[in-house]
Amino acid sequence: MSVKHALLALLEKPRYGYELRAEFEQRTGASWPLNVGQVYTTLSRLERDGLVEAGGTDAEGRSLYQLTEAGRVEVKGWFDSPVERTQPQRDELAIKLAVAVAVPSVDVGKVVQQQRNATMQALQGYRRQARSGAGDDLAGGLVLDRLVFAAEAEIRWLDHCESRLRRAAATSTAPEPAEPTEPTDGGTR
Amino acid sequence: MSDPVLRLTDVSRVHGTGAAEVQALRGVSLAAYAGELVAIMGPSGSGKSSLLTIAGGLDSPTSGSVSVDGQDLGEAGISGRAKLRRTSIGYVFQDFNLIPALTAAENVSLPLELDGAGRRPARDAARVALEEVGLDGFADRFPDEMSGGQRQRIAIARAIVGERRLILADEPTGALDTETGEDILKLIRARCDAGAAGVLVTHEPRYASWADRVIYVRDGLVVDEAGETPSTVFATGVEQ
Ligand SMILES: Nc1ncnc2c1ncn2[C@@H]1O[C@H](COP(=O)(O)OP(=O)(O)O)[C@@H](O)[C@H]1O
Ligand SMILES: [Mg+2]
Numbered sequence: 001m002s003v004k005h006a007l008l009a010l011l012e013k014p015r016y017g018y019e020l021r022a023e024f025e026q027r028t029g030a031s032w033p034l035n036v037g038q039v040y041t042t043l044s045r046l047e048r049d050g051l052v053e054a055g056g057t058d059a060e061g062r063s064l065y066q067l068t069e070a071g072r073v074e075v076k077g078w079f080d081s082p083v084e085r086t087q088p089q090r091d092e093l094a095i096k097l098a099v100a101v102a103v104p105s106v107d108v109g110k111v112v113q114q115q116r117n118a119t120m121q122a123l124q125g126y127r128r129q130a131r132s133g134a135g136d137d138l139a140g141g142l143v144l145d146r147l148v149f150a151a152e153a154e155i156r157w158l159d160h161c162e163s164r165l166r167r168a169a170a171t172s173t174a175p176e177p178a179e180p181t182e183p184t185d186g187g188t189r
Numbered sequence: 190m191s192d193p194v195l196r197l198t199d200v201s202r203v204h205g206t207g208a209a210e211v212q213a214l215r216g217v218s219l220a221a222y223a224g225e226l227v228a229i230m231g232p233s234g235s236g237k238s239s240l241l242t243i244a245g246g247l248d249s250p251t252s253g254s255v256s257v258d259g260q261d262l263g264e265a266g267i268s269g270r271a272k273l274r275r276t277s278i279g280y281v282f283q284d285f286n287l288i289p290a291l292t293a294a295e296n297v298s299l300p301l302e303l304d305g306a307g308r309r310p311a312r313d314a315a316r317v318a319l320e321e322v323g324l325d326g327f328a329d330r331f332p333d334e335m336s337g338g339q340r341q342r343i344a345i346a347r348a349i350v351g352e353r354r355l356i357l358a359d360e361p362t363g364a365l366d367t368e369t370g371e372d373i374l375k376l377i378r379a380r381c382d383a384g385a386a387g388v389l390v391t392h393e394p395r396y397a398s399w400a401d402r403v404i405y406v407r408d409g410l411v412v413d414e415a416g417e418t419p420s421t422v423f424a425t426g427v428e429q
Contacts, residue, residue, distance in 0.1 A: 121415060
């Protein structure tokens with residue numbers, strides 16, 4: 001993902017580099033920190049492409065950037081079109097499970113459980129952030145919600161994988177590597 | 190650590206006999222401590238409701254034991270269990286389970302009045318509980334004059350009225366939209382933060398994440414546990 005369009009959109013009002021970065025991080029609830037070098041590199045590319053231009057200096061003498069007409073069109077085009085979903089990003093978890101199913105020595109059920117626990121803990125972490133007020137402003141709250149929905153979807157998918165693995169194990173006659181074999185202590189604490 | 194508010198020890202529950210026999214629970218042990226919210230997750234039919242009704246004294250285990258606040262539910266007998274249900278255990282059902290002919294305040298004060306509290310103090314306690322769930326001003330409304338979210342809040346108020354120590358909630362967000370569901374969880378969480386022990390049955394990860402620990406059940410067995418308590422994270426085995 002490139003932050004190019006997000007930074008461009010935030011230049012609706014002329015800003016200098018540090019300010020732009022602070023604005024981005026504040027808007028997105030600090031979920032995707034940017035280093036200031038990245039911001040300046042992006043700005044100089046945008047300038048080269050004619051999407052932003054120098055907009056004078058502010059009272060403290062800092063150079064401001066502002067949108068050009070082409071930049072404005074670019075921003076509008078970004079908001080007017082959905083984010084592309086054609087090529088899903090390489091998904092390590094999906095690949096890991098697919099490979100786990102194919103490798104007999106791997107206990108797939110355990111891989112699923114371990115991931116589900118980790119994702120649940122991430123979800124609990126977002127919950128704590130929300131309760132400590134991280135999502136109170138609208139923009140930050142929407143970003144936090146996005147992370148919650150994504151983690152939730154992953155856990156649901158892992159539940160679903162577990163059910164499918166069990167069904168596959170139940171219908172196959174040969175012992176299935178997907179079936180966990182450790183004894184249980186049957187309880188907690 | 191102090192004694193748990195709820196303890197299930199090797200609880201099994203068999204429904205029916207012969208060919209119709211169903212093993213709803215097969216040796217479940219768990220504990221819930223004061224100040225803690227525990228979530229139970231699992232696919233439908235895995236035994237979650239069976240577990241909760243047994244924890245709440247609404248049903249009895251075929252074998253194993255249950256104690257609430259140090260009191261063994263088996264030894265307590267029918268009247269002892271009924272007493273605990275009126276005083277120590279708050280139960281929230283998915284379908285609210287309110288009495289349509291009673292107002293919000295009457296629904297909430299009913300367990301106290303059944304327990305012999307005077308009408309006045311019971312109604313006062315009900316008003317406090319309704320206020321806690323954000324329904325001040327709705328005391329004299331009837332359930333069918335209220336939205337699903339508001340009805341579930343009445344049910345929560347009824348479950349927490351009179352300082353109950355154990356809150357059991359079986360899919361309390363079932364019919365509610367996400368935001369309303371989150372509001373319900375907030376209320377349950379607040380009660381646990383104030384010192385109650387809570388057990389929440391849900392199949393929604395987002396609600397389970399309000400809990401300190403998440404216990405997974407499947408086919409009547411605890412198969413996994415995730416949570417914040419370092420000693421319990423990844424500590425349980427997997428099923429056979
Ligand atoms: N009163 C009952 N009589 C017979 N079978 C029951 C009864 N209650 C539950 N069961 C069976 O016990 C199993 C567990 O049910 P339940 O505890 O309701 O699961 P969950 O709440 O996880 O969906 C299911 O197979 C269900 O059909
Ligand atoms: Mg159920």
